[in-house]
Amino acid sequence: MSATHLVVYNAGGSGMASLGRAARRLNQERPGALRVSARGGEDLFDEKQIGIFLDLVRQADSLIVILHGGKTSCPFFDRLMEAAQGVKLFIHPSDEEETELARHFCPDFATEPFKKKIYYLKFGGEENWLGLLKTEAGLPAEAPKEQPCQGLYHPKLGLVETLEQYLAGLGLGLEDLLNPTRPVLGYWFGQYLLLDSNLDHVDAMVDEIEAQGAIPICCYHRRYPDPILDVKDMRWIFDNYYRRDGRTLIQVMISPMHFSLNLNLPKEAGVLSELNVPVIQAISTFNNRRQWDETIQGLSPMDVSLSVAAPEFDGNLISVPAATREQTKRDPITGAMITRMEPIAERVAKIVRLARNWAKLALKPNHEKKVAIIFHNYPPRNDKIGCAAGLDSFASVSRLLARMKREGFVVDDTFEEAESLAKAMVGGLTVDQRWLSMDKMAARAADQAGAERLGPWAAELPPQNQAHMAKDWGPSPGELFVHEGKVLINGLINGNVYVGVQPPRGFIEQPEKIHDPYLSPSHHYLFHYRWIRDVFGADAVIHVGKHGSLEWLPGKSVGLGPRCYPELSIMDMPNIYPYIVNDPGEGTQAKRRSYCCLVDHLIPVMTNADTYEELAKIDELVLSYQHTKDMNPTRLPVARKELWEHVEKANLDSDLELSRDEALADFDGFLEKLHSYLSEVSDTAIADGLHIFGQAPVGDGLVELATQLMRLKNGDTPSLREAVAADWGYDYDYIFANRGKTDRTGRFATNAVALKEIHNRCLELAAGAVAGRDAGGLAQGREGDIKLALEFLTETALPRVARTHEELDAVLRALNGGFVGPGNSGCPTRGRVDVLPTGRNFCSVDPYKLPSPTAWRVGKQLGDDLVERYKRETGGPPDNLGMVIWGSPNMRTQGECIAEALYLMGLKPVWNAKNGRVEGLAVTPVNELSFPRVDITFRTSGFFRDAFPNLMEMLDEAAGMVAALNEPPESNFLRRNVIKEMKELEQRGLDAQQAWREASFRVYSDPPGAYGAGVAAAIDAKAWKTSDDLGDVYVTWGGYAYGKQSYGLDRRENFRRRLKDINLVVKNEDSREYDLLSSDDYNAYFGGFVAAVKMASGVQPRAYSGDASDPDRVKNRSIQEESKHVFRSRVLNPKWIEGLMRHGYKGAGDLSRAVDIAFHWDATSGVMEDWMYQGLAEKYAFDQRMRDWLKEVNPYALQNITERLLEAISRGMWDADDETKQKLERLFLEAEGDLEEANI
Incomplete structure (x- = not known):
């Protein structure tokens, strides 16, 4: 009689080693009693292996299926069930979905034998597998045996039940933890590793903690509550192993968990705040050592989701891989591949060093701690010291220094007047090399590092990095900021606080390297951070505001190694980073x-x-004209002439793209368009000044912010603006879309006036809420949406804004080695009050849930509006489109850009109804399409590539799916173009499969491990002559193809060919908290795309900016329209300018950069008209009050503004009159002379 044949499918692979050991024991006890075949999910990696496995199932007597997240964990589940017909089937019901599958497919579901198998598997481990195998073989078996679900572990002690026993085994007592003289580091791991005896990496971590002189407290636990098992909750774990009488015994927790308490066990998430120690994520990657070490990608898409993104929801600090998953051997009994976690010794040591340094912050008194505060400075000019999006960095650091001094840190000068800090920085050594000789730079340096330090520092760098830096910068220490062989350290030492400027990235200093995305940081860059750690002795570093260059240096995408430049810079220093809440990416x-x-x-x-x-x-004249039309029609010709003269004077005819004759031919239509446009500009939200860290807005500022927070709906809470409109009898959508039309209610002259008055009423209501009047009274006793909105404002939004002081609290908590809890991220004024209060270690999104159903709705609207606009302009649908995809907007919106792209391609996401994850793509039948499938070429940012490797593959898969559809070319532009290019490639000698792959690449980004578009640096370094040069830089940096089995292939020539056919370039903006002129990145990626298409095709493409700042009312504008809109609403607006003038040096620097960015856009895309340059000159340089202010607070800004405007003239970008040019030249020479004199 042949042995019973049992087949086991285990999707997650956990327990395979225990199964193999149990099968060997059974064979020894009862040879031939049972034949066991087992496979894990990763064993079945292709169709051939799946087919072999299904044949095994068909020949089996019994099949055990252990899923890991429902059917999706077994891609061939339906075929597996078909193969199991007539086979005794058991599906392990570990969650609700799997229970339903078991109920449906298993005839003996809920019987006692079925339940017994559940217990065997749930308890786990070798003994229980043995009992299960004996049961399957029809042999007597011991009952399921419960395993310890939690406990303490040490490689020298084995399993220990109590903390006291654990400490005694190490020769320690509780007193050693209550009054520690050395760091005490917690470490926890999953019980499943214990059951599988898969503990090498755990042992390595514990051993390394002890080797570095710290005390390890290591526990294991089972994550999820279970009605069968004795699983303790997180609070029990912490109270029994890491706390005594409410007092935390450890200073840091190290966690390798692929897990998030907030996502999976939200009721228990608060225990991390109660523990109040940093939690460092020690990544256990599913990649093997070779995959991690030799690839620039670092981590797999699943690693990014489970070991990085998920722990961020708990506030964990992401570090580096501690272990890789290695296939050790194929089990000779079961045929399963056995995997083990193997430690990466060097990375384990790094994690422990980092943990020890965080622990020191808790153990060291504040008066002994040293802190380095780093300002960012791009471009590396003095006018831009302290660059930080939306933040007054100098005032913020001034407040931080004052708070630190109050809490016992040694701070000599708190710079109570923030401007004095700016002047002190400029008075010392900066990273602007234009104004001082090397002797003077050395005299101003905060310190100098000589050969006795530089030699050992350089020698300790990995050989590959030494060679790379020598190639880029010459032998160490190079020449940059080196005087007489010594590296000069910028900034100032202020007691136990160093305040400095991040070293320059290097492209401005070496413009000939603009075409090298892998340019290494200079010797000076790395030595500067080494000086901070080893000479100044910083216990922590604070980088001030969005953003610096360190995190964008070349290296692995995520899960860094010892040769990655960010790692070589920050090393093992605790890094605290104040950052604006609306930029999650x-x-x-x-x-x-x-x-x-x-x-x-x-x-x-x-x-x-x-x-x-x-x-x-002009707006007054429009309303006056309407009045004249009714009351004195004989005066209309004079009124028309006067109005048009003002329109021409303001250059609004350019904005409206109307000539005088066209306007006069339909003057009423012209007025409606003009009035609507002015209303749209007026109704645009802009920033009023800058945020000061830890300082909540008050007074009028708070009223304004409150009004904007309630402008859109917040989840289920209605929009206050829409509620007021409805209360007044308006259809908000109608008046919003028809601003220039007469008000049908008769309440006001036009819908534009009605919208303005609605907004004013919202301001009144917000003012009442700020003043503390109750919501019901504010709403004048009315029920409904106004009351709901005001209750939300008074009970939720305003209290959260009032907690802004928690920003400073959080920095001080971090400096004291405490826990900074997680929070949401996004744009508060886009209906996201949930991202408040600030002062959190924000998290982002689950990569596999993009695009969300809500994003799909908005993405479809964006797509429809884009197609309709393009049809109006050209008479036909778009066929070849280029799209810029960034990480932050897609994080903020849950994937609206991705949704739009899929919709334009005629695809739609398929969501898992249970967990909301996107499981695949569905093709919309061609007869249901509103337009032909569009061919889209994507240029993603380097961050998007790293954060969403799954979406990079999805977009590639989408292109392949659409190209493979057997549809006529007039319905499927993508297929048409792929086939055409495929034929050309076949003629060049490629086989059909290769040609198809090359022709269907549509997802492009930076080369692996590099970031940026290169365009901004090229412009700032003046390393260009024409826009074609910038287009060429764009191709150099962005011509790398990504997709399934294709990671960063150099396909610059493919990209260049794609660019030739593109006739429309698109980038979406999801909030008015940012716009096209907010930073140089917008032009670098979007404007650079336009320049690249023009370079490749000879024709400038159309370019649309998709405005989804109100997700219910999206609109596509051309970049020319959007640039003018931003100029009118913000750049030339006294309200915005005055707001920045309240912020001295930093405000002046932001004004200076605004001129740069306008110039950047003109360099790539030609969007600037002469009146726009003239407006900048009048407002930013010629205005006497502005000029005097700039000279007082930041004379470097005036120098840059005049120089940049003169550059526009010299390059022929601005046809300025002679008087303007001469005036600018005079001001520039004066500014430069003043600065040269000041720096003597």
Whole structure:
């Protein structure tokens, strides 16, 4: 009689080693009683292996299926069930979905034998597997035996039940933890590793903690509550192993868990705050050592999701891989591949060093701690010291220094007047090399590092990095900021606080390297950080505001190694990083590549732009004309002439793209368009000044911010603006879309006036809420949406804003080695009050849930509006489209850009109804399409590539799916283009499969391990002559193809060919908290794309900016329209300018950069008209008050503004009159002379 044949499928692979050991024991006890075949999910990696496995199932007597997340964990589940017909089947019901599958497919579901198998598997371990195998073989078996679900572990002690026993085994007592003289580091791991005896990496961590002189407290536990098992909750774990009488016994927790308490056990998440220690994520990667070590990608998509993104929801500090998953052998009994976690010794040591340094912050008294505060400085000019999006960095650091001094840190000068800090920085050594000789730079340096330090520092770098830096910068220490063989250290030492400027990235200093995305940081860059750690002796580093260059240096995407430049810079120093709450992408980059504890901060106060100066006069004339039309029609010709003259004077005819004859031919239509446009500009939200860290807005600023927070709906809470409109009898959507039309209610002259008055009423209501009047009274006793909105404002939004002081609290908590809890991220004024209060270590999204159903709705609207606009302009649908995809907007919106792209391609996401994850893509039938499938070429940012490797593959898969559809070319532009290019490639000698792959690449990004578009640095370094040069830089940096089995292939020529056919370039903006002119990145990626298409095709493409700042009312504008809109609403608006003038040096620097960015856009895309340059000159340089202010607070800004405007003239970008040119030249020479004199 042949042996019973049992087949086991285990999707997650956990327990395979225990199964193999149990099978060997059974064979020894009862040879031939049972034949066991087992496979894990990773064993079945292709169709051939799946087919072999299904044949095994068909021949089996019994099949045990252990899923790991439902059917999706077994891609061939339906075929498996079909193969198991007639086979005794057991599906382990570990969750609700799997229970339903077991109920449906297993005839003996809920019987006693079925339940017994559940217990065997749930208890786990070798003994229980043996009992299960004996049961399957029809042999007597011991009952399921419960294993310890939690406990303490030490490689020298084995399993220990209590903390006291554990400490005694190590020769320690509780007193050693209550009054520690050395760091005490916690470590916890999953019980499943214990059951599988898969503990090498755990042992390595514990051993290393002890080797570095710290005390390890290591526990194991089972994560999820279970009605059968004795699983203790997190609070029990902490109270029994890591706390006594409410007092925490450890200073740091190290966690390798692929897990999030907040996501999976939200009721228990608060225990991390109660423990109040940093939690360092020691990544256990599913990659093997070779995959991690030799690839620039670092981690797999699943690693990013489970070991990085998920722990961020708990506030964990992301570090580096501690262990890799190695296939050790194929089990000779079961045929399963046995995997083990193997430690990476060097990375384990690094994690422990980092943990020890965080622990020291808790153990060291404040008066002994040293802290380095680093300002960012890009471009590396003096006017831009302290660059930080939306933040007054100098005032913020001044407040931080004062708080630190109050809490016992040694601070000589708190710079109570923030401007004195700016002047002190400029008075010392900076990173602007233009104004001082090397002798003077050396005299101003805070310190100098000589050969006795530089030699050992250089020698300790990995040989590959030494060679790379020598190639780029010459032999160590190079020449940059080196005087007489010594590296010069910028900044100032202020007691136990060093305040300095991050060293320059290097492209401005070496413009000939613009075409090298892998340019290494200079010797000076790395030595500067080494000086901070080893000479100054910093216990912690604080990087001030969004953002610096460290986290963007070349190296692995995530899960860094010892040769990655961010690692070589920050080393093992605790890094605290105040960061604006509305940029989850770049903040996440800082978290993942500089190991920082991020502390988010509030956005600046937002306010409506309103009309001003000539625009206000014109709006008055429009309303006056309407009155004249009714009351004195004989005066209309004079009124028309006067109005048109003002329109021409303000250059609004350019904005509206109307000539005088066209306007006069339909003057009423022209007025409606003009009035609507002015209303749209006036109704745009803009920043009013900058945020000061830890300082909540008050007074009018708070009223303005409150009004903007309630402008859109917040989840289920209605929009206050829409509620007021409805209360007044308006259809909000109608008046919003028809601003220039007459008000049908008769309440006001036009819908634009109605919208303005609705906004004013919202301001009144917000003022009442700020003053503390109750919501019911504010709503005048009315029920409904107004009351709901005001209750939300008074009970939720305002209290959260009032907690802005927690920003400073969080930084001090981090400096004291405490826990900074997680929070949401996003744009508060886009209906995201949930991201407040700030002062949190924000998290982002689950990569596999993008795009969400809500994003799909908005993405479809964006797509429809884009197609309709393109049809109006060209007469046909778009066929070849280029799309810029960034990480932050897709994090903020849950994937609206991805949704739009899929919709334009005629695809839609398929969501898992249980967990909301996207499981695949569905093709929309061609007869259901509103337009032909669009061919889209994507240029993603380097961060998007790293954060969403799954979406990079999804977009590639989408292109392949659409190209493979057997549809006519007029319905499927992508297929048409792929087939055409495929034929060309076949003619060049490629086989059909290769040609198809090359022709279907549509997802491009930076080369692996590099970031950026290169364009901004090229412009700032003046390393260009024409826009074609910038387009060429764009291709150099962005021509690397990504997709399934394709990671960063050099396909610059493919990309160049794609660019030739593109006739529309698109990038979406999801909030008015940012716009096209907010930073140089917008032009670098979007404007650079336009320049690249023009370079490749000879024709400038259309370019649309998709405005989804109100997700219910999206609109696509051309970049020319959007640039003018931003100029009118913000750049030339006295309201915005005055807001920045309240912030001295930093405000002046932001004004200076605004001129740069306008110039950048003109360099790539030609969006600037002469009146725009003239407006900049009048407002930023010629205005006497402005000029005097700039000279007082930041004379370097005046020098840059005049120089940049003169550059526009010299390059022929601005046809300025002679008087303007001469005036600018005079001002420039004066500014430069003043600065040269000041730096003598």
